[in-house]
Amino acid sequence: MIQIKAITKTYGKKQNTFQALNNVSLEIPDGATVAILGKSGSGKSTLMHAMSGLDRPETGQVIINGQDILQMKPKDVDTFRSKTIGFIFQAFFVQGNETCYDNVSLPLEIAKVPKSQRKALVEEALTKVDLTDKIKERAKNLSGGQKQRLAIARAIVNNPQILFADEPTGNLDSATGQMVEQLLFDYNKKSGTTLVIVTHDAELAGKCSMQVHIKDGQIEAIKGASAAKASAARGVN
Amino acid sequence: MTFPDILRRSWHNLGRAKVRVGLTAAALAIGAATMTLALAITQGAEDSIQKGFGEFKNNFVSVDGFSSQNTSANGVQTTDEADKASEELQDKSLGVEDVEKFKAIAGVTQVLPLSYYTFDEVEINSQSYKAPYVSPLTPLDDMNDLVAGKREDLKGNTVIIPERYAKQAGATNAAAFIGKKLVFVKKGTPAFFGRPAQPDTEVELTVVGVTKSSTDNSEADSEYAYLSPETMSKLADEDRGTTKPENIYYNQILLLTDESQTEKVKAQVESEGYAAKTRQDSVGQALEAVNAIRTALLVFAGIAIFTAIFGVVNTQLMSVLERTREIGIMKALGLSRGGVLLMFSIEAGWIGFLGSIIGTLIAIPFALILGALGGNAGFSVPITIPNFLLVVIVLVIIAMLSGFLPARRASKLDPVEALRNE
Numbered sequence: 001m002i003q004i005k006a007i008t009k010t011y012g013k014k015q016n017t018f019q020a021l022n023n024v025s026l027e028i029p030d031g032a033t034v035a036i037l038g039k040s041g042s043g044k045s046t047l048m049h050a051m052s053g054l055d056r057p058e059t060g061q062v063i064i065n066g067q068d069i070l071q072m073k074p075k076d077v078d079t080f081r082s083k084t085i086g087f088i089f090q091a092f093f094v095q096g097n098e099t100c101y102d103n104v105s106l107p108l109e110i111a112k113v114p115k116s117q118r119k120a121l122v123e124e125a126l127t128k129v130d131l132t133d134k135i136k137e138r139a140k141n142l143s144g145g146q147k148q149r150l151a152i153a154r155a156i157v158n159n160p161q162i163l164f165a166d167e168p169t170g171n172l173d174s175a176t177g178q179m180v181e182q183l184l185f186d187y188n189k190k191s192g193t194t195l196v197i198v199t200h201d202a203e204l205a206g207k208c209s210m211q212v213h214i215k216d217g218q219i220e221a222i223k224g225a226s227a228a229k230a231s232a233a234r235g236v237n
Numbered sequence: 238m239t240f241p242d243i244l245r246r247s248w249h250n251l252g253r254a255k256v257r258v259g260l261t262a263a264a265l266a267i268g269a270a271t272m273t274l275a276l277a278i279t280q281g282a283e284d285s286i287q288k289g290f291g292e293f294k295n296n297f298v299s300v301d302g303f304s305s306q307n308t309s310a311n312g313v314q315t316t317d318e319a320d321k322a323s324e325e326l327q328d329k330s331l332g333v334e335d336v337e338k339f340k341a342i343a344g345v346t347q348v349l350p351l352s353y354y355t356f357d358e359v360e361i362n363s364q365s366y367k368a369p370y371v372s373p374l375t376p377l378d379d380m381n382d383l384v385a386g387k388r389e390d391l392k393g394n395t396v397i398i399p400e401r402y403a404k405q406a407g408a409t410n411a412a413a414f415i416g417k418k419l420v421f422v423k424k425g426t427p428a429f430f431g432r433p434a435q436p437d438t439e440v441e442l443t444v445v446g447v448t449k450s451s452t453d454n455s456e457a458d459s460e461y462a463y464l465s466p467e468t469m470s471k472l473a474d475e476d477r478g479t480t481k482p483e484n485i486y487y488n489q490i491l492l493l494t495d496e497s498q499t500e501k502v503k504a505q506v507e508s509e510g511y512a513a514k515t516r517q518d519s520v521g522q523a524l525e526a527v528n529a530i531r532t533a534l535l536v537f538a539g540i541a542i543f544t545a546i547f548g549v550v551n552t553q554l555m556s557v558l559e560r561t562r563e564i565g566i567m568k569a570l571g572l573s574r575g576g577v578l579l580m581f582s583i584e585a586g587w588i589g590f591l592g593s594i595i596g597t598l599i600a601i602p603f604a605l606i607l608g609a610l611g612g613n614a615g616f617s618v619p620i621t622i623p624n625f626l627l628v629v630i631v632l633v634i635i636a637m638l639s640g641f642l643p644a645r646r647a648s649k650l651d652p653v654e655a656l657r658n659e
Contacts, residue, residue: 045657054569055653075573082571089656093566097253109242110572 002028002051002162002194007060009046009217020046021057022217028210030161031192033185035205038214045166047214048198052085052164053077064162082111086155086193088184090167092147094154096140100131103139104153111158125157129183145176152183162194163187169204181207238576247584251591254556261548262591268542269596269632270603275534276624277604279527281617286523295517297377298492298503300339303329304512330486335511339490342505344498349375349491351466352473356440360420361405368421369399370458373466375491385411386446391465396421397446399460411447418443423476440472542632545592546639553585553643557650564647565655578641578648585640586633593632597625 009021020043028034038044049055050062053069061068064084069077086107094103104122113121126132129149134142139150148168155163165184169177181204188195197208205211210224238246251258331350339348356368374380374397380388384400391397396419400411408414418441425435442464450460464472470487479485494502499515506513557564564577572580600620608618 049653052569075575078568078571078573080571081569085571087566087569093562093656095563098249102249106567107570109238109246110567110570110576112239 001030001063001065002026003061003063004047004051005061005063007050007057007062009043009050009055009057019217021050024060024214024217024219026212026219026222028194028196030194031188032210033188033195033208034197034210034212035208036196036198036212036214037200037202037205038220039200042214043217044198044214046217047212048164048166048196051196052087052162053081082107083158084161086158086160086163088148088151088155088163088165088168090170092144092151092171094139094142094147094150097138099136099138100126100134100142100150100153101136103150104157107154107158113158121157122153125153128156128187129153143176144172145179148172148176148180149183152180152187156187156191156193159191160193162196165195165197167199167201168197169201170199238572238580243576243580243583247580248587250556250560250584251587254552254559257552257555258588258591261545261552262588262595264545264548265542265589265592265632265636266595266599268538268545269593269628270599271541271596272535272538272628272631273597273600273620273624274603274607274618275531275538276627277600277618277620278534278607279531280619280621280624281608281611282527282530283524284619285616286520286527294496295499295515296494296496297516298494298499298506299514300331300335300490300492300506300511301488301514302331302512303510304507331488331490332484332486333482336487336490338509339492339506342492342502344494344502345492346495347376347493349373349466349493350470350487351375351489351491352470352486353488354464354469354472354476355423356421357424358422359402360422361402361417362407364405365422366402366405369402369460369462371396371421371464371469372461373469374463375466376493377491378463380446380448382449384447384449386415386444388446390445391463393465393468394440394442395445395465395468396442397448397463398444399450399457399462400447401450401457401460403447406444414444414447416444438472438476542635546635549585549588549636549639550642552588553581553640554646556584557581557643557647560647561650561655564650565652568650568652569656574648577650578644581644581647582637582640585644586637588640589632589634589636590629592636593629596632597628 004024004026006023006025007021008019008023011018011020024043024047026047036044036047046055050057051064053062053072056070060070062070064080069080072080095106101122104125105118108118108121123132123135126135129152131146131149131153134146134150139147142150148171155165163184168184169180172180184195184197185207187193195208197204199205208224210222212222213220336348336350339345351373353373354371356371358365359368360366372378374388374391380397383397386397388397398414398419400414402419403411403414406414406417406419408417421440421442423438425437426432428434446463448460450456470485473488474485492502492506499517503513503515567577567580597620604618604620608616611618
């Protein structure tokens with residue numbers, strides 16, 4: 001369960017301040033698929049960054065597994081991210097000069113998983129995204145769809161509890177995009193991982209169990225299965 | 238990330254900008270090569286000093302005379318005082334009573350009074366040749382290069398002589414030279430201003446030992462012939478016309494000591510007004526000179542390395558700028574600030590490592606050429622393993638320190654900024 005309580009994030013200084021998030025509260029149950037929708041600059045990416053501990057809102061609480069990550073030391077937040085969270089980005093951000101194996105192995109190395117266990121985990125992750133034949137291939141030789149699948153393998157290799165995807169299909173053609181979406185939703189069903197997708201693609205958002213609409217740093221509407229519960233949480237604050 | 242993973246990843250990262258890294262390493266390599274050569278040259282000098290002084294054992298005190306004592310109050314002597322002191326010093330010489338005094342010192346195992354004597358010519362088969370320098374044989378001479386005969390046979394009118402004189406005596410090998418009789422001659426002086434003429438002194442010496450000669454003819458002067466100390470003293474006394482034992486004097490008195498007692502004996506001897514020197518002193522002086530040369534050469538190496546530091550900083554700054562995204566990803570995946578810092582520092586360290594290896598490879602041909610040039614003089618230019626490791630460690634540490642600034646910039650990078658979709 002991810003509980004967000006009244007977080008506020010301001011960028012800039014003095015006259016040039018810009019409030020990216022303004023008193024946002026949200027509750028996401030375990031295993032949910034959540035779409036965060038909004039225009040550019042609405043604050044949807046900032047919300048994702050705040051939930052994952054990449055960014056630090058000035059006020060409020062981000063409670064994951066009953067622990068407020070805003071109260072943790074930076075180093076502990078790093079460790080928390082390496083063990084609990086996976087990331088997928090619009091521009092893939094895979095290391096072109098490295099092999100697929102090394103790309104997927106990176107989060108395991110960062111999480112200090114012993115070398116003996118890594119090989120099996122990497123192979124398992126690459127099997128899930130159907131890239132086993134590319135294991136020794138350099139990532140720059142892959143197509144766009146393959147790169148995003150590789151990024152997914154990298155994100156899921158450590159069996160994260162929460163998977164954040166920032167416009168995962170934004171750089172892909174619709175057919176490839178569909179495949180990547182399918183992969184993400186299948187993974188969510190099989191593993192029970194909470195899936196948080198930041199997007200402005202209404203069709204993709206419609207496939208999620210919950211839609212959070214953001215406008216000007218505030219939650220405009222929450223729709224879907226858990227909407228009532230989330231709205232209640234918002235009402236409290 | 239564990240250390241081996243960081244080592245491996247940072248090494249791989251170097252491969253991305255091979256030309257840039259190669260050039261930076263080459264700049265460091267020039268410093269590394271200078272440092273390697275500086276260490277090799279001074280190592281060679283040190284080796285030849287140690288070899289020159291034989292197996293290093295600090296087991297004797299050499300007394301060469303008396304130390305001049307400045308008796309004036311504030312250390313400034315009048316010319317009269319100085320003349321008087323210098324005269325006194327000349328009048329005082331090491332004699333029989335000094336030998337007895339030294340024998341009583343604790344820690345002295347043997348007292349060897351030595352006199353020096355020189356010959357001008359040696360007659361072999363009625364042909365005159367320039368005589369070798371003669372030296373009294375002491376236990377400090379290891380005689381490792383004795384190729385025929387025995388050192389124990391050196392008593393009375395006998396000599397141990399370099400092999401190069403064998404051919405003149407008609408001996409085909411060193412062994413055949415043993416037992417030959419050679420006439421050593423010290424030229425007399427003609428009458429001069431009322432001083433009576435001195436006749437030539439001739440001494441017949443039997444060869445009882447032969448030492449190895451160098452094939453290099455220029456080495457002839459550094460090859461000594463040996464006489465027993467007693468024979469030398471007798472010759473010297475006869476030459477001076479000394480007859481009474483109380484008038485006998487020596488050029489040098491050698492005190493053999495237990496190694497542990499040497500410094501104590503030296504202090505004791507010096508406190509009694511003698512000028513004393515140990516092997517430690519002789520080696521120490523020579524090594525001090527070598528150290529000064531080493532420092533000078535290392536300063537040059539230091540300047541070369543210092544200029545290369547800017548290259549390392551530049552290369553690593555570019556690397557950090559180019560890899561903003563990658564750093565962002567690693568931080569998003571949970572790599573700590575310290576981890577990023579270490580990763581980029583080690584990457585710089587690898588450049589230092591490459592530089593030290595390339596530098597050593599550059600230095601090897603130079604060391605071989607210098608070694609070949611100095612070979613005749615018994616001087617080598619060795620690149621030793623400890624010196625090589627020293628160069629590697631120094632360069633890696635310097636490169637890591639230079640890489641610290643860019644590494645810190647990388648570690649401070651905000652992943653949110655780095656991963657913006659733009």
